Amino acid sequence: MSIIFDHVNYIYDEDTAMAHAALIDVNLKIPDGKFIGLIGHTGSGKSTLIQHMNGLIKPSGGTVYFNNEDINAPTYNKKNLRARVGLVFQYPEHQLFETDCFKDVCFGPKNLGLPQKDVELRAYEALKQVGLEDDFFYQSPFDLSGGQKRRVAIAGVLAMKPEVMILDEPTAGLDPKGREDILNLISDLHKKTGITIILVSHSMEDVADYVERIIVMNKGRVAFDAEPKEVFRHVTELEEMGLAAPQVTYCMKELWEAGFDVDTDATTLEEAKNEILKALGRC
Amino acid sequence: MLRDITLGQYYRTESVIHSLDPRVKIVATFSFIISLFLVKNFIGYIIAGLFLVFCIRLSKVPPKFIFRGMKTIFFILIITMLFNLFLTPGIPLVTFWKFQITKEGLKLAIMMGIRLVFLITGSSIMTLTTTPNNLTDGLEDLLKPLKKLRVPVHEISMMMSIALRFIPILMEETDKIMKAQMARGADFESGSLMTRAKSLIPLLVPLFVSAFRRANDLAMAMEARCYRGGEGRTKMKPLVYKRRDAIAYLVIVLYLAAIVVLGRIFFT
Known part of the structure; x- marks a missing residue:
């Protein structure tokens, strides 16, 4: 049971002077029960991507499968x-x-x-x-x-x-407290019901604490698709895409450069705290 | 689906038609429409058609794009043609049951069809090549003489430009709302007329709420910048006629002359 993208392309306003590609050769596999973060700068194609998942948009090329069935087949x-x-x-x-x-x-x-x-x-x-x-x-x-x-x-x-729930920027326009409430709510839903959750955001901060896997979109292509720690190692590339790693990552990096023996892969506040305490020899 | 509506949309590209003064384009469109009603024979339609093709080629707007807008008026077109076909008295050609098609009816139906298609195409060339702002600027300028008769020309053109500006915004919004409701299993495309009308409620309520909110925001923003109508208002980009505009006027006059003269020659 999963969603699979097989070489999916999508072009807006095909055949006109305004034509532009929103998705270019996207290949993805989203297995059941995962909590996934989908991140990208404005206009990176993330909203277009999620609308393919429930068949609101038909791909210009390629196929989208849900549970091994082509969702754009005429009889589906x-x-x-x-x-x-x-x-x-x-x-x-x-x-x-x-x-x-x-x-x-x-x-x-x-x-x-x-x-x-x-x-x-x-x-x-x-x-x-x-x-x-x-x-x-x-x-x-x-x-x-x-x-x-x-x-x-x-x-x-x-x-x-x-079985799969996709949330497009559920925290946009909310104050910090409201943001945390909504994110905790989504995380709880995932834990209690075990449904697959895809959380779309342009803020790493939002997703870093919660998700198991991050998909980074850039200019219609999948730039990264890995665990948060792995993705955050590419700080410079992320910044070139107009994104940023969580502040904790920057902090840990600077500590490491200053000579502290900390693990720069720490992405959440909790992990960072433990690392710093360890480096200081307090535990 | 909503992207098919090209009425009032602007097609961004660079062409001679795009760079013409909006006043020229408005005058040209009106002349073209009037000429369509003056024409009474097929020679006239051929000239009008050639003029139209000439304008489309000059405007660099893909014909496909122009005719996509035609889909929405297809029904009106068919109904008009059918009425003309069956309800015109004259020499009967075919008769069955209570209906009869007459020679005059056939001729009228074809002419009416061509006239409607030309009408829509002609006016879409104007809207496709002129930004809404330019269009209302031109209209305001052309209607200036009416100010002496105490017609609120500036206010009317301001309302028009706001209305035109909001067409694409509200269309995009409709698209988003439709998708949001379709994601919840809403079905806008099947069922009887009654269920279809009912299925529009989840679309119309959010649309109206958002339109009112936008109207309110816009009014506030205008007030915050001390908008107080057209009195003493100057333009950042005043409209100035250039050489190509004079040439365009000449072309329009030539076209009208051709329609009138050729129409007379072949009619008599």
Whole structure:
């Protein structure tokens, strides 16, 4: 069970003067149950890439497989695919439309043709999973704060019980506290339900603490596809792409250059703390 | 799917038509439209068609791009042609059941079809080669005489430029909302008319919310920069006629003359 990209190309506005390639020869394999970070500068093709995963965009060349089936085959059931590969877009404002949050979350499962009882059960579960307080269930989604709107949007996709969940910049426009809350929520979801999560972001800081694997996109190509530690070793290349390694990595590098015996592969705050304490001989 | 709508879109490239003064293009488009209604025979349409092809070639806009916009008016075109075909009285050619096709009807239907296609093509050349800002600048300048009659020319052109500017923005937004709802299993393409109309609610609500928000933001931004209408307002890039504009006017006059004269010769 996995998503496979086989030599996928995508060109925007083909046959016009504005034509430009958004994806160039992308080959990827995304196995089940992983927590993956997809990183790239604005315009690197990451949003285009994720829209291929649930069949919203058809590749100009190459094939996308989900569970060994070509998702763009004429007979393939796209609605079913979209229930199994959930995609939460960047702006919750683009999908919230109902008079209250509960009804809005019901929209997804209702489209799957489930009986009303199941629909409501799923919506309730999903809203509980994203940690929305009961008081907000029957409020208009337009009256909520940015972070709460995002939770409702995530619940709206979660209620379809996807096997893979893709989140496009779920932290954009949130304050530091809201950011951490959402990221912790996603991480918890991954741990509890074991679904595959693809977290799209342009900030290394966001993903470094959580993900098992990082895919870096640059100008429509996959630049790196490895574990965080491995990716962060290429600091200079990352900077050339307009990205940066987490601040911890820079800090550790400078300590190492100053003569401390620390492991520069430490990517999270916790690891860094332990390394520094070790180097100082305190533990 | 929404990318197919080329109406009011600007196609960025460099060509003679692109660099013409917007006033020339507006006058030319209007002359062309009027000429289409003056024409009463096929010779006239051939001249109009040749003029159109000439303009398209000069504009460097791929014909494919222009005709993609035609898809959206295809139904109107077909319906107009059918009405003309069946409802024109005259010498019957074919009769079946209650319908009859007349010679005059056939002629009228074909002419109407050509006229509509030319009309749309002609005006899309103007919008494809002129930025919305330029277009409204030109229009404002051409409508200036109406100011004496207390017509709020500046306000009208400002509203037009805002409306035109927002077409691509709202279209992109619609595309994004559609995708976000499709990701939740929404289906915009199948079902009966009623279910299809209902399926538009999840699309229209976020679209309206966002349009109102944008309108509000824009009003605030304009107010913050002390916008107070057209009074005493000057332009950063005032419109100035150049030599090529004079030539273009000459071409338009020649075209109109050709249509009128040739039409007369072959008509009598």
